[in-house]
Every structure is written in C-alpha cells, then in structure tokens.
Amino acid sequence: MAITTGMVVANNYYNQPLLADMAGEFEISEAAISDVPMLTQIGYAMGLFLIVPLGDMLKRKKMILIDFAFIIAALISAGMAPGPATLKVSSLFIGLTSVIPQLMIPMAAQLAEDRNRGKAIGTVMTGMFIGILGSRTLSGFIGSYLGWRSMFFIAAGIIAVLWFFLKWKLPEIRPDFKGTYKQLLISIVEQFKTKPKLRLAALRGSLVFASFSVFWTTLIFLLETPVFNMGSREAGAFGFVGIAGAVIATVVGKLSDTMNKNTIIMVSVFIAMLSWVLLGLGAGSIVVLIIGALFLDLGIQAVHITNQTIIFEDNPPERNRINTVYMVLYFTGGATGTFIGGIVWQYFGWTGVSAAGFGFGVLTLLVHLAWKK
Incomplete structure (x- = not known):
C-alpha cells in the first residue's frame, strides 16, 4: 500500500x-506554465470529492484497478501534448485520476488496531x-537527459x-x-458541518500545503537564474533532501499515538516557519537552500501526519468521506500556493516567494491557536 501510494501520487x-x-x-x-501544476492540484481536489468517497460505496480493489486505466490515458495524453492547452487539460485529468493514495490511507486506518493506527x-x-x-x-534527471515528454511515457509504464x-x-x-x-456526496458536507476537529485539521493542512507548494513551484525558476545557472536535473535532485525528511513520517505517526497532538503541531509549524527564514x-547559497528545504519538508509532513491521525481517531465507518473533506481542502491550499508562488516570483522574485511561504506558516499558527481546543 505504501509503494502504491508513492508511485501513484508521484504523477x-x-x-x-x-x-x-x-x-x-x-x-x-x-x-x-505554472498553470500546469496548479491545474494538476485542482484536478486532484476534484477527484478527491468525486472519486474518493466511492471507497465507502464500492469494492475498493475493483475501483482502483479501473481508475488505473484512466491514469495511464491521462499520462500518455500529457506526453503527446502538441501545445500548452492540451498539456494543461491533460494535467487536470492526471490530478483527477491520481487519487488512489487517498483510498489507501483510510484503508490502512481501517485495517490497523487502535493502538497502532498512527503508526x-x-x-x-x-x-x-x-x-x-x-x-x-x-x-528532473529524465527531463535533463531524455526531455520532459519522456517522463510522462515512463510514468504510464510504471502504472x-x-x-x-x-x-x-x-x-x-x-x-x-x-x-x-x-x-454519498451530500453526506460529505455533513462530515464537514458536524466535525469541528476535521474542519480545523483541514484548514491547517491547506495552509501548510500552500506553503509547501510555493517552494516547489518556484524552485526551478530560482535555480535557473545566473546566481546558480542550474536546470531541471538539479531541481529534481532537491527531492533527495525531501526523501530524507519523509522518513520522519513513520516517527511522527508513532509519536501521535502517545504524545499531545497540539504540541506536535505547534513545534512542526515553527519548524516550517524557520525553514522559510x-x-x-539562502537565495545565493545552495547549501542554505538544501537545509531550508529539509526543514520545510519535516515541518509540513509532521503537521500532515498528525492531522490524519486526528481525523481517523476511533476508526469511523465514514473514513473515506472524512478523508475527502480533509484532502479536498488540502489540495485546494496546494493549488492556491502554486498560483501565488508563480505570481510573486514574476513580480517580487525570491524575496516575495519567501514572504509568501512564511506568511502561510503564520496563518497556520494563528488558525491553530484560535481553535485548537
């Protein structure tokens, strides 16, 4: 399930x-061109609302296997795109269909015992x-050596x-x-209206993911400036920094089974804000950029894992619809961060990007302090 989640979300x-x-x-x-990742995230939010709730209604395995055919078609369409309009539409459908991870996470929560759910x-x-x-x-590496279109064809083969x-x-x-x-769709709204913990977790998640998206959307533009004179290969290599941070997810999952979750969230948001400082x-230092990226990944992932543990407490039967509410708002925040990142980069450069990312961290902290009880 972890391997499937990673391979599908990568699209x-x-x-x-x-x-x-x-x-x-x-x-x-x-x-x-920043519309491409923005539309992918909007498509993902749409898929979360329209497809993921069906996990409470249909057989999960059959549904996943059918969805895979549509993922492959969307990836091939992106790879063959003759112009930006086709690429953007294909990107929307890549996001729309690549929602399988959000069926796997509630599935893991359902199969786990109460004492090990966070783990x-x-x-x-x-x-x-x-x-x-x-x-x-x-x-980044595939694009550097084989061209950007090759990546989508390879991804289709992986799926x-x-x-x-x-x-x-x-x-x-x-x-x-x-x-x-x-x-089923009407009941999603009911989940949002009747579960204050879910509303707060979803808002926190959307704001921290906006901060995350601001960074990853604009990083390639910074690296291509004369200060660094780098390209897609080096931008992709930053993923290694994030992978090191991703290991924290299992640790945070275990901690959230035993520690105060508000404390974990507070510390994690402060780490994310520090990363933006x-x-x-570090606009002129690759070493400082790497350290900042590592801290950003650590903070965002820790908030997200803790949010997920909170919303799946007591293993509710409507777990897919609960996850839909959370993840729709989460990726709406990501699309917002992508859009704002592209705009502030164009008009204010990396200083504006850093201010926007830090600002989303401040908003997350304020929201958490206002409603954490």
Whole structure:
C-alpha cells in the first residue's frame, strides 16, 4: 500500500522540475506554465470529492484497478501534448485520476488496531511523501537527459506494471455505505458541518500545503537564474533532501499515538516557519537552500501526519468521506500556493516567494491557536 501510494501520487509532481523546459518549448512565460501544476492540484481536489468517497460505496480493489486505466490515458495524453492547452487539460485529468493514495490511507486506518493506527498511517504516508519528493528527483534527471515528454511515457509504464501487482496482492474491502451516489456526496458536507476537529485539521493542512507548494513551484525558476545557472536535473535532485525528511513520517505517526497532538503541531509549524527564514536568506547559497528545504519538508509532513491521525481517531465507518473533506481542502491550499508562488516570483522574485511561504506558516499558527481546543 505504501509503494502504491508513492508511485501513484508521484504523477502529480513530475511536472514541477520540468516547468522551465515546457515553457521554453511552447514559448510561454513562467507564470503561464505554472498553470500546469496548479491545474494538476485542482484536478486532484476534484477527484478527491468525486472519486474518493466511492471507497465507502464500492469494492475498493475493483475501483482502483479501473481508475488505473484512466491514469495511464491521462499520462500518455500529457506526453503527446502538441501545445500548452492540451498539456494543461491533460494535467487536470492526471490530478483527477491520481487519487488512489487517498483510498489507501483510510484503508490502512481501517485495517490497523487502535493502538497502532498512527503508526500504520505513518507507514503509508512515508510511501506517499517519498513518492511526492522522489518524483521530482526522477523527473528532473529524465527531463535533463531524455526531455520532459519522456517522463510522462515512463510514468504510464510504471502504472501499467503496478496494475498487475495490485491485482495479485491487494486485499478487497467491502463498502459500508448503502445509499445512492447523491446521498454519498451530500453526506460529505455533513462530515464537514458536524466535525469541528476535521474542519480545523483541514484548514491547517491547506495552509501548510500552500506553503509547501510555493517552494516547489518556484524552485526551478530560482535555480535557473545566473546566481546558480542550474536546470531541471538539479531541481529534481532537491527531492533527495525531501526523501530524507519523509522518513520522519513513520516517527511522527508513532509519536501521535502517545504524545499531545497540539504540541506536535505547534513545534512542526515553527519548524516550517524557520525553514522559510533560511530559504529567504539562502537565495545565493545552495547549501542554505538544501537545509531550508529539509526543514520545510519535516515541518509540513509532521503537521500532515498528525492531522490524519486526528481525523481517523476511533476508526469511523465514514473514513473515506472524512478523508475527502480533509484532502479536498488540502489540495485546494496546494493549488492556491502554486498560483501565488508563480505570481510573486514574476513580480517580487525570491524575496516575495519567501514572504509568501512564511506568511502561510503564520496563518497556520494563528488558525491553530484560535481553535485548537
């Protein structure tokens, strides 16, 4: 489940180190090409709302295997895109279909015992974070040597191979929900209205992921400046920094089973804010940028894991719909961060990017302090 989560979620992030190459081929601005990751994240949010809740209604394994066919089609379409419009539409559908990780996480919570639920979620989330961050490393190197289009074709091949392993090994879980699809979607709104812990976790998650997205959307543009004179390969290599940080997911999962969750969140948000201070100061130093990226990954991942543990406490039967509420807002925050990152980079450079990332951290802290009880 962790491997599947990592390989599928990677589809949403292959584009980020390749943005400069895409903009150069299509002869459009950096701000215009930043629509590609933004639409991927919007598509992901749409998939979370329209597809993930079906995990409470349909057989999980069958649903996942069918979805894989649509992922492969979207990836091939992106690789063959004749222009930016086709690429953007394909990116929307890549995000829309690559929501399998958000079926796996509630599945892990459902299968785990109460005393090990945080650990189980942390294990699957480790796979997810390694996929998110490793995808950038892989696409950066593939883009540098084979061109950005090759990455999408390779990704389609990876998903095709994974399909056979899932058909062989993934257990089937029968659904809990007995109503119609319309009733299912309506019940998502009810989850949001009736669960204050869920609302707070979703808002915290959306703000920290916005901060995360600001960094990863604009990093390639900073590295291409004369100060560094680097490209997609070096931008992708930053994924190695994040993979080191991703290991913290399992540790945080275990801690969230025993420690005060508000304390974990407070410390994690402060780490993320500190990272932006380092990143702002490191506009001319690759070493400082690497350290800042590591701290940013640590802080964001720790908040996210703790949020997930909170919303799945007591193993509720509507776990997929709860996860839908959380992740829709989470990736809406990511799309917002991507959009704002592209704008502030164009007009204010790395100073504006750093201020925006730090500002999202401040908002997260204020929201948490206001409603943590």
